[in-house]
Amino acid sequence: MCPLDHSPSTPSKTSSAPPQHHAAGLARAWPQEGFTRAPYWVYLDAQTYAREQTHIFRGKHWHYVGLEVEVPTPGDYKTTYIGEQSVVLTRADDLSLNVLVNRCAHRGNMVCREAFGKAKKLYCVYHAWSFTLKGDLSHAAFSQGLRGEGGLPKDFQLSEHGLQKCRVATLCGLVFATFSAETPPLEEWLGEVAVGIKRVLNRPLKVLGYDTQRIHANWKAYHENPRDSYHANILHTFYGTFGLSRMSQESGMVLDKAGRHVYFYTKAGTEKKSADYEATTAQLRSHNDGLHLEDPSILGWKDEFGDGVSVQILSTYPGFVLHQIAHSLATRHICPKGVGQTDLVWTYFGFADDDEAMTQKRLVQTNLAGSAGMVSVEDAAVCEMMQHAMADAQVGESFIEMGGKELDIQGSSKLSERAIRNFWNHYKEDMGF
Numbered sequence: 413m414c415p416l417d418h419s420p421s422t423p424s425k426t427s428s429a430p431p432q433h434h435a436a437g438l439a440r441a442w443p444q445e446g447f448t449r450a451p452y453w454v455y456l457d458a459q460t461y462a463r464e465q466t467h468i469f470r471g472k473h474w475h476y477v478g479l480e481v482e483v484p485t486p487g488d489y490k491t492t493y494i495g496e497q498s499v500v501l502t503r504a505d506d507l508s509l510n511v512l513v514n515r516c517a518h519r520g521n522m523v524c525r526e527a528f529g530k531a532k533k534l535y536c537v538y539h540a541w542s543f544t545l546k547g548d549l550s551h552a553a554f555s556q557g558l559r560g561e562g563g564l565p566k567d568f569q570l571s572e573h574g575l576q577k578c579r580v581a582t583l584c585g586l587v588f589a590t591f592s593a594e595t596p597p598l599e600e601w602l603g604e605v606a607v608g609i610k611r612v613l614n615r616p617l618k619v620l621g622y623d624t625q626r627i628h629a630n631w632k633a634y635h636e637n638p639r640d641s642y643h644a645n646i647l648h649t650f651y652g653t654f655g656l657s658r659m660s661q662e663s664g665m666v667l668d669k670a671g672r673h674v675y676f677y678t679k680a681g682t683e684k685k686s687a688d689y690e691a692t693t694a695q696l697r698s699h700n701d702g703l704h705l706e707d708p709s710i711l712g713w714k715d716e717f718g719d720g721v722s723v724q725i726l727s728t729y730p731g732f733v734l735h736q737i738a739h740s741l742a743t744r745h746i747c748p749k750g751v752g753q754t755d756l757v758w759t760y761f762g763f764a765d766d767d768e769a770m771t772q773k774r775l776v777q778t779n780l781a782g783s784a785g786m787v788s789v790e791d792a793a794v795c796e797m798m799q800h801a802m803a804d805a806q807v808g809e810s811f812i813e814m815g816g817k818e819l820d821i822q823g824s825s826k827l828s829e830r831a832i833r834n835f836w837n838h839y840k841e842d843m844g845f
């Protein structure tokens with residue numbers, strides 16, 4: 413796996429970048445059907461993309477920034493992103509976690525250039541202003557001037573020139589941050605979906621590796637994907653053919669009451685055949701009885717969490733995914749990089765008490781995930797194909813009515829685009845469409 417790389421990153425293994433269209437002149441009215449449609453310009457329009465940075469990424473939401481275990485001891489730091497804004501996650505001497513805008517309070521230079529590191533202070537190379545790991549300005553070079561000349565004004569106060577600080581909250585080792593004072597407490601904001609986090613992250617974590625993938629598509633195309641339980645058993649040959657996840661198995665989908673977040677799950681080995689299932693899967697190219705694995709160890713799975721769930725994909729608004737695919741565990745951080753490009757940062761992990769055999773099993777099954785993963789490669793490919801197909805569209809919109817036209821339904825069927833309708837509902841509200 414590649415080290416974390418925040419520079420223009422690893423090309424995905426799919427196709428080349430589509431032409432960048434900024435949809436100049438497109439009508440920007442949302443279709444009258446509302447959240448059962450997403451107009452194609454919303455994936456293409458540069459002005460809309462710029463407004464998302466303010467209305468969503470600096471709005472009243474919690475944004476994933478990392479794992480506590482990535483910065484375990486005083487002085488540890490990690491640079492990451494909230495939307496396009498570079499931020500630094502630090503562990504201060506008092507063990508507190510801090511998320512600071514990576515922009516010097518003097519003239520806006522980046523104060524932290526490495527992906528990870530250890531430091532006593534954050535030092536801006538431009539004019540040597542130094543900040544504590546809590547973001548307070550501790551020293552400004554030549555602030556008193558030299559030989560009675562120069563220097564900062566007499567009323568200059570160090571305390572008035574710190575780095576911009578975010579609010580920080582944690583749950584089960586995940587670290588989230590927000591720019592807004594109005595974002596509700598993290599667990600309240602997560603609602604019922606916190607259960608899906610606590611189910612997997614039930615003890616101290618150990619990072620196994622990273623993979624950063626550049627997807628040539630708008631960030632929302634990827635954000636829709638892991639909350640799209642309808643596609644999982646249709647697009648992905650590996651799931652259906654080899655039985656890790658099928659619609660014939662016991663499964664379900666859980667949204668929080670507000671409809672911002674979702675997880676869906678499948679229990680392998682709980683097949684219930686039915687005539688309508690057989691008739692449908694006979695039409696699916698992803699269920700291929702002619703394929704067999706020379707080495708089936710990638711499928712080996714034991715009920716690690718004691719509830720029979722073999723696959724759980726959890727997604728929080730607007731840019732975080734937690735997956736359990738058999739024994740492969742990872743976070744995915746969706747980082748927009750312009751209207752038609754997205755970096756997807758995968759952090760693979762296990763538990764601190766895993767033995768070597770379990771660590772190896774997690775690493776082997778991680779071949780299902782990531783930029784070239786046998787399941788996940790198809791998600792990036794579809795996002796890029798969508799971006800290509802939409803690129804010249806002056807009109808048009810997606811149709812999101814699988815499982816009904818409502819935000820809510822009775823039952824928990826995965827044959828539903830309910831989580832996507834809920835996403836667009838919140839997006840419309842945040843953006844004022």
Ligand code: FES
Binds near residue numbers: 517519521537540
């Ligand atoms: S921009 Fe940072 S010290 Fe001048």
Ligand SMILES: [Fe+2]
Binds near residue numbers: 648787791
């Ligand atoms: Fe998928």
